[in-house]
Amino acid sequence: MNDALEHLAGLGALKTWLAAHLPLLREGGTLTPRAIVLAGLPGTGKHSVSRGIASAIGRPLTTFTSVAAIDPTSIVLVEDLGREHLPLIRRLATPEETPPFVIAQTERPWELPAGLLRADAIETVWHLDLPDVKERAEIWDIAAKRLGHRNPGFDNVILARASHELTPAEIHAAYARAARSRPQAPTERHLFEAMVGLQPLIAARKEDLLRLTYWTRRCATPARGA
Template identity: 25%
Template sequence: MRILAQGSEEFIQKLGELLGAGHPLVWVFTLEEQRALRLIGSSCAFWTYEPLGGTLRYAHQDCGSVSGFEEVLEGFFGHPEASVLVVLGPDRKDLLGWALRVRSAYPELLSKKKSLIVVSDLQHPPRELERFAVPALLPSPGVQELLRLLEDVLSGENAANPLVAVLDEDAKRQACLVLKGLLEHEALLAFRLALSTGKTKAAFLQTLAREKVRVFKRSGALSYVEPDVDLSKVGGLDRFKGWLVKRRPLFFHPPEAAGEFLVPKGVLLMGVAGTGKSLCAKVAAGIFELPLLRLELSALFAQQSDQDSPDTVFLRTIDELENLEPCVLWVDEIEKGFVSGIDAGGSSSSRISASFLTWMQERRSRIFVVATANRIMMLPAEILRRGRFDDVFFLDLPDFAERKEIFRIQLERFGINPSGFDAENLAEAGKGFSGAEIEQVVKQALIEGLAEAREVSEADIYRSIGSFVPLSVTMFEQIKAIKKWAHDRAIPASSSTCF
């Protein structure tokens, strides 16, 4: 038997049931001793003994100092109404002696229906107590607890802080979701930092996400990426954007009856280089308002050693990632993890794919995966099988209307007012160009203009287009093959794509 609870409310309820049944010994593992005391205190009145200062308290009232555990036990057993004694972090200098003493007191605890709760930063009770103690893990603060903490922090905040007005119920909930998994003091510090640095809701949430990743990130294969793109920065790809917007509510609040089956798990984006696959990964995190973590497959392989296969490194990274849920995981160019025989670790890389696929299939955590692939023919058939990704999208080169939009976005991005340009003509001239190539074209035109200390003109853009040979020309055959391959394996990300 052990206490495993989803949140502190459930923890308290289960603990209450054990104490009600007069269970003699519960071992609570936590790094938050004061929080544990506060929570236990919400369900019953108890004695607390703190060996470090030699103090004894009853229901938070000081009962003076005591000479040691022996005296506390004697008082506890002798007091007819005392039923629960909490011991904070037993003295590690003589843990064995202490454990044996508790074991010898066990029969009396049992017969008198009194309970001893040990609150400790030792994960497991000493071996001598293993068959006697019920182990329990105090869960980190859940959304409700974090909401109370945030309200507390906000009520002490200067009313002049614009965030006080900006943070509506929805934003507060999202903030607490992002911080799930942190300890109370870590969440408190993150809230304070985010309140003092940000001005907007988005900046507030981003600071929280960054703080959470800072606390948990250990592996070199994971990196935090600012999801600084929103839907307005992506031209075209209407179907994919619509798909994301529809999934957002399901990620957080799937309908009760359908439950977890409707929670989005992830997408695979494949297609021509430069069409905005990486951009879409950032947009997904932006729409879901979640931390974005990028998994670097090459770093994963680099960490393998004689002791650690890539498979082990992958599973360790995943473990770390699960601390960070809810989040969006971006696996860029996933085909690199599946190609076997390319380097010395050829056979190992196919083992990564096996554990990746199993994880994708079986995980229950709130991690939305966005995987991208350029060389899609290298992907094994299993990855496309149902149950791994919710959907597989194909990103084609933009059509006329999409190029118009992308030109406008890219001009604005470089601080150029697009109203002075004929969008139709630009889109026509940029036929066969990808989004990334349009970005290059605008950048080059801007540099030309700057070199001559004047504003960019439409002529600069045409010149830039003329000097460019897009991939759609140099790789005509490959792109045709990619499209053919994708035809019956993927949904077009744009409604205008025709195969």
């Protein structure tokens, strides 16, 4: 699996799917998946996963602007999937010799037209949930390694339990804040202080989190998986 995805905690089901489909995605053809949707709140990793998938396939990731501007040799990123993208989805459902592969992102999938997500072009709707305790422990380790701290010396399990409301992006932000202006890796005390200064996204988006959880249980596949 590509390094960009290996450095993302969890997401076992999505990584397994990608590994199985990589040959098709790299070579193209009529059996190649046309599109996937990543559903999740901000900070749960939609952009990181999109970049990792594009890197694993070995094609550039380009943001969608119009159907006419699509480059079939790139990975097309739709950052906020909506009704206005129906022409794109219809085009993907039409057989082409060199179809683009589309990664669409949404925070509120329950607001999308039902026909859009049921289109033949959509291979899978993946739910990027808040990380569980094991994934949070791994994210703390990844955050340290990204800043060059190979042996940070903290207890990642204690930090994981304390960060149960944080998204992956918020954990990385807390680590970066604690590490700022320090030549050595931050201690657990520094990291706890950094977390106290954060306002977790879900504190303001609890209703959206409940709606997303309910919707994805019926209509999406957990990216975490086994």
